[in-house]
Amino acid sequence: MATTHNLGFPRIGAKRELKFGLERYWKGESSLGELKALGAQLRARNWASQQNLDLVPVGDFSFYDQVLDISFTLGNLPARVQGFHGDPLDNYFRVARGRSARGADEHAACCGGVAAGEMTKWFDTNYHYIVPEFTADTTFTLDASRYVEQLAEARAQGVKAKPVLVGPVTYLWIGKSKDDSDKLALLPRLLPAYAQLLATLAEQGAEWVQIDEPVLITELAPEWREALRSAYAALAGGPAKLLLATYFGQLQENLPLVCELPVQGVHLDAVNAREEVDALVAQLPADRVVSLGVINGRNIWKTDLNGVLDWLEPVARQLGERLWIAPSCSLLHVPVDLASEQKLDAEVKSWLAFALQKLDELNVLAQALRNGRDAVQAELSANRAAIQARCASPRVNDPAVKAAVQAVTAALGRRQQPYAVRAAKQAELLKLPAFPTTTIGSFPQTADIRRARSQYKAGELDEAGYRAAMRAEIARSVREQEALGLDVLVHGEAERNDMVEYFGEQLDGYAFSQFGWVQSYGSRCVKPPILFGDISRPKAMTVEWIEYAQSLTGKPMKGMLTGPVTILNWSFVRDDQPRSVSCHQLALAIREEVLDLERAGISVIQIDEAALREGLPLRRAQWQEYLDWAIESFRITANGVRDETQIHTHMCYSEFNDIIQSIADMDADVITIETSRSDMELLDAFDDFKYPNEIGPGVYDIHSPNIPTEAHIVQLMQKAAERVPAQRLWVNPDCGLKTRQWEEVIPALANMVAAARTLRGQA
Numbered sequence: 162m163a164t165t166h167n168l169g170f171p172r173i174g175a176k177r178e179l180k181f182g183l184e185r186y187w188k189g190e191s192s193l194g195e196l197k198a199l200g201a202q203l204r205a206r207n208w209a210s211q212q213n214l215d216l217v218p219v220g221d222f223s224f225y226d227q228v229l230d231i232s233f234t235l236g237n238l239p240a241r242v243q244g245f246h247g248d249p250l251d252n253y254f255r256v257a258r259g260r261s262a263r264g265a266d267e268h269a270a271c272c273g274g275v276a277a278g279e280m281t282k283w284f285d286t287n288y289h290y291i292v293p294e295f296t297a298d299t300t301f302t303l304d305a306s307r308y309v310e311q312l313a314e315a316r317a318q319g320v321k322a323k324p325v326l327v328g329p330v331t332y333l334w335i336g337k338s339k340d341d342s343d344k345l346a347l348l349p350r351l352l353p354a355y356a357q358l359l360a361t362l363a364e365q366g367a368e369w370v371q372i373d374e375p376v377l378i379t380e381l382a383p384e385w386r387e388a389l390r391s392a393y394a395a396l397a398g399g400p401a402k403l404l405l406a407t408y409f410g411q412l413q414e415n416l417p418l419v420c421e422l423p424v425q426g427v428h429l430d431a432v433n434a435r436e437e438v439d440a441l442v443a444q445l446p447a448d449r450v451v452s453l454g455v456i457n458g459r460n461i462w463k464t465d466l467n468g469v470l471d472w473l474e475p476v477a478r479q480l481g482e483r484l485w486i487a488p489s490c491s492l493l494h495v496p497v498d499l500a501s502e503q504k505l506d507a508e509v510k511s512w513l514a515f516a517l518q519k520l521d522e523l524n525v526l527a528q529a530l531r532n533g534r535d536a537v538q539a540e541l542s543a544n545r546a547a548i549q550a551r552c553a554s555p556r557v558n559d560p561a562v563k564a565a566v567q568a569v570t571a572a573l574g575r576r577q578q579p580y581a582v583r584a585a586k587q588a589e590l591l592k593l594p595a596f597p598t599t600t601i602g603s604f605p606q607t608a609d610i611r612r613a614r615s616q617y618k619a620g621e622l623d624e625a626g627y628r629a630a631m632r633a634e635i636a637r638s639v640r641e642q643e644a645l646g647l648d649v650l651v652h653g654e655a656e657r658n659d660m661v662e663y664f665g666e667q668l669d670g671y672a673f674s675q676f677g678w679v680q681s682y683g684s685r686c687v688k689p690p691i692l693f694g695d696i697s698r699p700k701a702m703t704v705e706w707i708e709y710a711q712s713l714t715g716k717p718m719k720g721m722l723t724g725p726v727t728i729l730n731w732s733f734v735r736d737d738q739p740r741s742v743s744c745h746q747l748a749l750a751i752r753e754e755v756l757d758l759e760r761a762g763i764s765v766i767q768i769d770e771a772a773l774r775e776g777l778p779l780r781r782a783q784w785q786e787y788l789d790w791a792i793e794s795f796r797i798t799a800n801g802v803r804d805e806t807q808i809h810t811h812m813c814y815s816e817f818n819d820i821i822q823s824i825a826d827m828d829a830d831v832i833t834i835e836t837s838r839s840d841m842e843l844l845d846a847f848d849d850f851k852y853p854n855e856i857g858p859g860v861y862d863i864h865s866p867n868i869p870t871e872a873h874i875v876q877l878m879q880k881a882a883e884r885v886p887a888q889r890l891w892v893n894p895d896c897g898l899k900t901r902q903w904e905e906v907i908p909a910l911a912n913m914v915a916a917a918r919t920l921r922g923q924a
């Protein structure tokens with residue numbers, strides 16, 4: 162009873178071994194053989210950590226991205242990399258990262274340079290995959306070697322392997338047609354490759370194959386539903402048994418479809434779709450396996466095991482051998498091992514579970530189901546004690562914060578006067594020219610800055626020394642901006658390690674791990690702060706730095722803050738209250754900071770909401786609810802100021818079409834966005850909507866080392882002026898400059914300022 166399995170394990174390593182191995186190889190400091198050996202070692206270690214499971218995932222390991230892996234398995238390589246005659250793994254990295262034709266790599270001369278594949282977010286996670294590319298001519302040729310090799314390794318290790326792969330319909334759905342052809346038309350060509358792959362996996366001894374179709378939790382157009390029907394009609398009946406895996410949400414209207422597909426088992430995310438368990442059990446034919454994802458694979462909290470057993474036991478009695486249990490989704494989205502944490506606050510640590518601990522929890526549940534709760538009484542009571550302690554902890558519950566959120570009214574989020582009135586008052590106070598120039602906040606994080614920060618953290622530099630070093634950097638930024646002739650200055654964010662962590666470290670209710678890394682893409686990892694309790698701000702977080710910067714110049718100095726929605730979306734958040742409540746708490750804390758900045762004489766304040774869009778739920782039907790509380794939170798943060806105080810917000814993307822009403826509802830006086838790569842066409846959303854406030858469309862692509870010319874910037878701004886009245890336009894880069902070098906930034910900004918002057922002459 163209750164077969165245990167896992168959908169996927171983090172491959173980056175508990176100490177980010179894969180990251181460092183990849184980077185060594187890319188820098189030419191290690192050989193391909195060494196890199197491949199590291200991969201085998203990590204797989205062996207990951208399987209050993211999962212040995213208590215009845216079925217262990219194989220094929221989830223990846224040197225870069227599991228979607229790019231399946232593209233290579235299916236022989237769907239972009240035309241630009243076909244014909245490469247080096248090692249296939251090198252070719253794989255060419256697609257993942259791109260290669261310059263003049264680069265040092267040994268095939269640059271013969272095989273030329275290639276552009277990297279586009280990257281985008283895997284459903285609503287912070288994991289980015291390489292987007293499969295399709296054209297009307299795309300064909301598929303199976304190369305199952307990766308699976309065959311890994312299955313052989315698993316066999317040698319005595320692992321009960323269950324290969325995992327992205328399913329054919331999800332594969333098409335997440336890809337992009339490069340020639341506007343219909344990607345679904347490729348399905349008949351794709352399915353034989355999948356059928357052949359499944360046959361190969363069975364030949365290699367796999368009894369079960371996990372085939373992931375997370376599209377099933379989204380709203381699907383009829384042709385996509387039909388594609389699922391025809392795909393599984395074609396793939397069923399092969400030698401391997403198929404476990405159709407769905408995760409990240411509820412099936413809703415797709416539940417009957419799922420039950421209809423002729424697979425041997427279905428995995429449901431029983432954390433997000435707990436209320437669908439009964440319907441699935443009732444509707445799924447009686448010979449099917451029901452796999453329930455009972456442990457949250459997306460957060461870092463201990464599971465309430467007793468609570469899960471309360472509902473799971475009756476289901477288990479009903480299903481008997483047909484029940485499987487697993488985490489809700491692949492554990493790719495959580496850090497590896499809580500035991501690595503040496504500095505984490507002990508109380509908070511006692512509430513947490515990372516990947517390995519989640520698998521331990523799964524084992525406890527399985528034993529309780531098989532042998533009764535008494536068999537694991539010690540584990541269950543320790544778990545109960547931890548859950549209760551967290552629930553009751555004064556660190557989690559702050560009655561004053563709860564009361565403040567309760568007392569929030571719409572008035573708190575409203576500016577005193579409408580934009581037009583404010584704009585006139587702000588113009589009088591700030592006396593800015595037409596086409597005012599500014600930057601998005603950060604200036605280069607130089608080696609000196611990073612050295613000072615690490616010395617300070619290691620105790621080699623005292624607080625006074627660190628502050629002096631940061632002040633010197635701020636002074637340098639101000640000097641450079643004055644010399645460039647920018648109109649609204651920034652302090653440069655030298656003192657910030659990260660735009661979320663910086664605030665999390667100063668707010669009560671946050672904790673920080675040492676090794677809580679999660680893969681974001683390739684070798685890049687993020688370490689989201691852990692929001693565990695009611696949020697409050699013990700003291701001002703930015704005021705001293707901004708006041709100091711303002712003291713160095715007669716020009717307006719922009720106060721720089723991260724908004725509540727972005728802080729929330731880039732953190733591990735609480736599972737014991739709605740996200741909206743945590744967001745409102747953050748909003749109230751940052752509102753205090755905004756008001757403190759205003760009191761300190763700062764008349765322009767920017768509140769970044771870089772992650773607002775990415776928080777949108779996967780189902781459109783749920784968008785409005787999210788937007789309502791997200792926008793309300795921003796308004797609470799921003800709108801307590803006087804009419805004269807100018808509020809900016811910044812978002813690093815340019816798709817606003819479908820959320821433009823909400824963006825307008827934020828009522829920021831100025832919004833800066835990313836547009837330089839899209840040639841200003843994306844301003845159409847603002848034009849069509851008649852967006853009423855000021856806009857700074859980015860004219861300098863900060864992701865590229867290229868220096869934009871004055872003429873190019875003028876041209877972009879002229880295009881912008883066709884869409885937004887010139888008197889409401891600002892001139893600024895796409896995003897912050899922290900990843901660039903001063904040598905690039907100075908000429909680029911000089912061209913930007915020159916362009917603004919030219920535009921003023923023309924206006």
Ligand code: GLN
Nearest residue numbers: 601602603769771813897
């Ligand atoms: N103010 C931040 C910076 O300039 C904004 C970064 C972002 O939007 N991602 O770095």
Ligand code: ZN
Nearest residue numbers: 812813896897
């Ligand atoms: Zn940005």
